Amino acid sequence: MTVVQGIGVSAGIAFGAVVRVGRAVRPPDNEPAADDAEPRIREAFESVASDLEARVALVEDTAASILTATAMLARDPSLIDGAIARAASGAGPATAIDGATREFMDQFAALGGYFAERATDLRDVGDRAIAAVMGAPAPGVPALEEPCILVAHDLAPAETATLDRTKVLGIITEAGGRTSHTAILAAQMAIPAVVKLPEASELADGRIVMIDGDAGAVHLDPSPATVTEHRERGARRARALEHATGPGSTLDGKQVKLLANIGGVDDAVAAGAADVEGVGLFRTEFVFLSSPTAPTVDDQAEIYRQVFEPFEGRRVVVRTLDAGADKPLAFADLGAEENPALGRRGLRLSAERPDLLDAQLEALSVAAGQTGADVWVMAPMVADAQEAAWFARRVRENGLPTVGVMIEIPAAALRAGHVMAEVDFGSLGTNDLAQYTMAADRMQGELAELLDPWQPAVLDVVASAAEGAGRNGKPMGVCGESAGDPLMALVLAGLGCSSLSMAPSRVAMVRFALSRHTFAQCVRLAHLARSARTPADARAAVLAECAPDLAAIL
Known part of the structure; x- marks a missing residue:
């Protein structure tokens, strides 16, 4: 048996036969011109x-x-x-x-x-x-007759979003990254997935493989003993998580709220029925991307009301419009930019088009008043205290009492003492924070190690943000993908993060991990991770020191 290593982006174990997604049809050689x-x-x-x-x-x-x-x-x-x-x-x-x-x-x-x-x-x-x-069939996943492990160079959103979950046991791709659309959708759909696996191109139809979506490992031709071992581990995990319910807290009672990331009404209904303490990130872009013109206050308010209703008495953290860059809006085009990822996106777009922000805030205020949810509002891509103050003023003018900022630019993390003085809470967007800290494109597969959330430098920036929030007596949460890693959750809690937001399917493991450690132990684990030389060393140090019953089910 051979074990090959990729990047695990959706937790779980999957075992089965490979079915390959065929390559797209190519234009014929020397295709003639056509009058029509x-x-x-x-x-x-x-x-x-x-x-x-x-x-x-x-x-x-x-x-x-x-x-x-x-x-x-x-x-x-x-x-x-x-x-x-x-x-x-x-x-x-x-x-x-x-x-x-x-x-x-x-x-x-x-x-x-x-x-x-x-x-x-x-x-x-x-x-x-x-x-x-x-006049050829559209490229895509072949008709699936039996449950399988789907293997592709990469999966486009149209492919991943419409997969038959009863037939797709797991996903392996040769390309992709931690925050690619395949990764995000696979985690949301609770399909174990490993991306950026060079050996994926060599996997033939029918070959038996096993995916470990937590470790990012793919076992080729696994022995019965290996399969049994992993299935037994899965059974141990299920038993351990059976009683992992209720609010998140450490073994000695330090509260760490466990929240869900959602993208719209359907997500909200599903998360509202789950054992979560609320929503740590409601991405509002879908309201705008699905509209050819700026949506009205009434239209937005009705959608927000439907999102808030399942969370009566619970927190819902709303991120205001994060458009620009990869999410352009036809009705808010600010023109071409040489580097849109570093340009007028997020709050910077709202500063250029305050009418869009004010309409959204008015709609959020209306919807909050119609429901029993505890609505918190935060801005994306905040760089400094002046931007935080400008946003806070506009939010409070619209009758929304709890205002915060996303900490995803290193400058805001390093100056969190001043930024957090202007608002009521902060939330770390660790995906972008890692990208900007390490100067590494999130989709540049060759730079995957730099984007590892265990990078000690990224943890240092997280620590700075949490420390600045603590000096102001303000809560700092995490809504990036790293919050759903149970080992990383211990580190984040030890750094001072008071809430963690993730895909609902990851909550139980994080809850269990926290419940097996005191806050002092979390602080020690955070110190070990920050003291490590490499991200692999950081994770290994935490794994070696964590509770044995947690290590046994990871």
Whole structure:
């Protein structure tokens, strides 16, 4: 048996036979030009957009917002015009679409950051348009007759969002990263997944593999003993978590609230019925991405009311519009930027278009008044105390009493003593915080180690933010992906984070981990992690010192 290592992005064990996702159809060699190329190209892209929009009704909100954004790519005039221009110069229709798609993918990659994350989405749009213009079937997952492990170079959002969960036991991809759309959707759907596995290209249909989504390991041709060992570990985990219920706290009673990340109404209904203490991150982008014009106050208020209702008496932390970069809005286009990930996105867009922010805050205030939820509002991409003060004033003017900021820019973390003096709470967005701290693109697979949440430098920045919040007597939470790692949860609690927000499926393990350690032990584990030389050393040090009954089920 061979064990190969990728990046684990969705927890759990999966065992089964490989089914490969076929490569997309390519344009024929020396494809001739066509007199009717322009209408065929326009029709192809429109059919892609329409198909993606049709899938929106079949999926939950986080997936729906991703599909909606991808459909917008298929209607991007620059992409369509680029293909038409190539066809006018003599390229065949499919070749023209492929060339324009590749050109835009190169531009996205050069921009880095969030635009680079959309390269897979753009490739999927192009591949689907090529298939449409050639009259071929759209690329995608084959018809699945038996439960399997799905293996692909990468999965586009349209693929992942509409997977049959009864047939897909696990996912392996050759590309991708910790915060790719495949990773986010797999975790939301509770499908064990490993990405960035170079050996994925060598896995043939029918080969038996086992995925460990926690460790990021893929066991090739596992022995019966190995399978039994992991299944027994899964059974031990289930027994251990059976009684892990109620509010999150350490063994000696230090409270650490366990909250859910949600993306819309369906997510809210599901999380509201789960054993969570509220919502630590409600991403509101789907309200805007699904609308060709700015949504009205009334329209927004009705959606927010539906999100808040399942959480009567519980906290709901709302992140205001985080648009720009990879989430452009047709009605809020600020023009081209050389590096949109470092440009006018998040709160910076709200400063340019305060009318959008004020309408959203008014709608949130209306919805909060109609429900019994404890609504907290925070801004994305806050850099300094002046921005925090500006946002806090606008929130309070709209009758919302609890205002906070996302800490995802290192400057805000390093100056948290001043930033947190202006607001009531903070929440660490560890995905972006790692990217900006390590100067490493989140989708640059070769830089995956730099983006490891166990990077001691990133933990130092987290510690600075928590310390600044503590000096002001303000709570600091975490809503990035690292909050759902039970070992990392111990470190974050030890650094002073008072709430952790994650995919609901991860809450039970984090609750159990906290319950097996005193706060003093968490502080010691945090010290060990920060003192380590490498991220692997940091995790190993914490694993070696954690409670044996936790280590036994990881």
